[in-house]
Amino acid sequence: MSGFDLVVRGGLVATPDGMRAVDVGILDGRFAAVRERLDVAGAPVLDVSGCHVLPGAVDAHVHLGLVIGGEPSRDDVAHGTLSAICGGVTTVGDFTVQAPGEGLLASVRRRVVAAVDARCDWFLHANLTTVTPDTLAEIGDVVAAGVGSLKTFLAYPGMRIDADLLGQVVARAAEHGALVMVHAEDQAVVDRATSHLVGRGDTAARYFFASRPDAAEAVAVEAVGAVSARLGLPIYVVHLSSAAGLAAAVRARAAGARLYLETCPQYLFLACGPATPLHAERLVCAPPLRSPEDGEALVRALSDGTVEVLATDHCPFTTAQKEAHAEDFRKVPGGLPGVETMLPLVYDAALSGGLSLERLAAATAGEPARLLGIAHRKGAIRVGLDADFVVLDPAVMTPISVSRLHSRADYTPYQGRRLRGAVREVFLRGELAARRSAAGCVEPMGDPRGGFVRAKPPLCH
Ligand SMILES: [Zn+2]
Known part of the structure; x- marks a missing residue:
């Protein structure tokens, strides 16, 4: 047993120490390990080769x-x-x-x-x-x-x-x-x-x-x-x-x-x-x-x-x-x-x-x-924090169109733009919450549920 619920492997990861080619291990909804060559025995592996992994x-x-x-x-x-x-x-x-x-x-x-x-x-x-x-x-x-x-x-x-x-x-x-x-x-x-x-x-x-x-x-x-x-x-x-x-x-x-x-x-x-x-x-x-x-x-x-x-x-x-x-x-x-x-x-x-x-x-x-x-x-790919992260693929284009977005607004001021790169997967507390479909639209997965995050008084840290 590797002790992880999921290992994210092969990407360039935004860590507090900069962009690094490391594996990210997730356990119980949190980042449990961020380092090179994690032992993945038994854990599901998400291959993100060629992609960026951002918080x-x-x-x-x-x-x-x-x-x-x-x-x-x-x-x-x-x-x-x-x-x-x-x-x-x-x-x-x-x-x-x-x-x-x-x-x-x-x-x-x-x-x-x-x-x-x-x-x-x-x-x-x-x-x-x-x-x-x-x-x-x-x-x-x-x-x-x-x-x-x-x-x-x-x-x-x-x-x-x-x-x-x-x-x-x-x-x-x-x-x-x-x-x-x-x-x-x-x-x-x-x-x-x-x-x-x-x-x-x-x-x-x-x-x-x-x-x-x-x-x-x-x-x-x-x-x-x-x-x-x-x-x-x-x-x-x-x-x-x-x-x-x-x-x-x-x-x-x-x-x-x-x-x-x-x-x-x-x-x-x-x-x-x-x-x-x-x-x-x-x-x-x-x-x-x-x-x-x-x-x-x-x-x-x-x-x-x-x-x-x-x-x-x-x-x-x-x-x-x-x-x-x-x-x-x-x-x-x-x-x-x-x-x-x-x-x-x-x-x-x-x-x-x-x-x-x-x-x-x-x-x-x-x-x-x-x-x-x-x-x-929140806010970083760091051991102990909520495993919230985004896999971004630099090799794909994102065409911006209101028909692809999930807001109830019926327009976007960026209509018609073609952007370099695309969101591939979004994880919320270790669960897959949205994914880019074969048609190139990002769609929610598995009924994602958020919750209230209690802030600590910012001037006290
Ligand atoms: Zn405002």
Whole structure:
């Protein structure tokens, strides 16, 4: 007896020590051995010769069943996590939302039960939809409930807080080891740009991109950096979208700020410009798509580690939901599908020389797990961690088509692309959860079931 339930043999494996030609032994849903020439006697062997084996992706930023302006996003927990697992994402980080008058802990408890529908593993960030002394007093209870990160907003009337209040939240959260995430767009800059467009009658969806200029992000990142530097505490900036925002973050770090940066595939691989006016409403998300040059700057920053995390902000709406408001960008529900295409897109970028496979594994798994408090279970191919991994075949192409994806969105902004490489198999806690079919589609296998992952307070390790 070898003592393994499965041995993965013949691939190039993303280990904490880099890409290595090693065998991976799995026992009881965890990685039990990662080394050359394991004794496989008796154990089933999965031959992955010629393939890359990466940790299952941790998409730290998804919104499942989020209601925006009365419109529910199309992917609830069941569908969003099904889409995730078929894209090689084995853990998602979703957000609670406080109902009006609802306490923070109550909002977390209400959300945790939804994990029963999850097809991949699932952890939570608590949205601070309203910030009151009562909310702040509940942070310790929320951390005890297994939520180690809190999200705040410098944008959006009704949810936005100012830099002073952000500082209070960050300081209170740190007492409990919790990390604060920030949506960094300055609402005043957005309001000025929006008023200007509306005053000219330019409210069609194609004007949306100009309504949230990159200066809004740069101003907000600067303010966040000042709070972090003053307190000496880290702050996690979600969905960084622009070269201007990136430059502001780099300046803030040089001035003593501890900023963790996240960007998303839509800011790397999509852009707005002369080609986008047709159905611009389908591309509405905040922050907005930027220029190709912004995308190139962010790919470089992801490649060299300046930006630690790649996540999706998955929050799809249908074309009908989007088109209903195409004449007024202020009413278009914001959000894009993306959880299933993230890993294929960034794997294509890696095979094309845009970033190393080590950085890909870190940005999509190791770093989000480490920064957000789930590294005791997730994020790396390391003995003792959950055996979540993806087998990727560099010799096959992935054609992107909405008909091949499992989101309930009826479009993908990457429609028609042909990507180098393909997801071959996805394993969740040692079980085969999705596999590429003979027809070239990745389909779920054997009714994959996820569960709630309790985060440890990230600032305590
Ligand atoms: Zn988001």
